[in-house]
Amino acid sequence: MIAKILWICVMFGVFYTQVSAMGGTLLCYRCNSNQPGCGTPFNWLWFWGEYCLEEGDSCIKLIERKGAEEVITRECLSNLRGFRTDIPADQYEGCRPAAKDVRLGHYVNNSIAQLDIHRDYYDEVTWCFCHFDNRCNSATAIKLSGIVLLISIIFNYFYKI
Known part of the structure; x- marks a missing residue:
C-alpha cells in the first residue's frame, strides 16, 4: 500500500513539474499551407507544435x-502582431473576418502591383482564435487532457483485478 502511495506521489510530482515548467504558455502548431502536411487535411505528425513566447x-x-x-x-x-494590421479587435474563441485598415498604404506612391501595400489581394481573410487547449489551431483534433490521462492511470492501477 505504501508503494502505491509513493508511486502516486512520484507521478503527481512529475506531472506538476511538467506543467510548471511550461510557465502557462500555450503550445501551438506553427506552419504554413505551403509546407507539406499543413494544409487541408492537416497532418499533425509532421508538426508537433511549439510554445508561444508571450x-x-x-x-x-x-x-x-x-x-x-x-x-x-x-x-x-504574438508572432503576427508585428506586421499584420488586419487582426480583428474581437479576439475571443472562434472565427471572424479580418479587420479593414483604410489607412494602409495610403501615403505610399508605388506603381508595383505585386507588393500588395494595401493588403487587398485576397478576397476573403478569416482569423480563427483559440486560447485554452494546446495545439488547438489544427483543423480537427482529438484532445486528451493530461489530468484525465493521469486519473485513468491511477484508476487502472488501483482497480486492476
Missing part, C-alpha cells in the same frame, strides 16, 4: 482565399 497568447489559424487558392497559416498571435 503569457496569455492565442493560437491562430489564418485562412486567406482568392478564388480557388487558399493559404492557411497556423501560428501564435
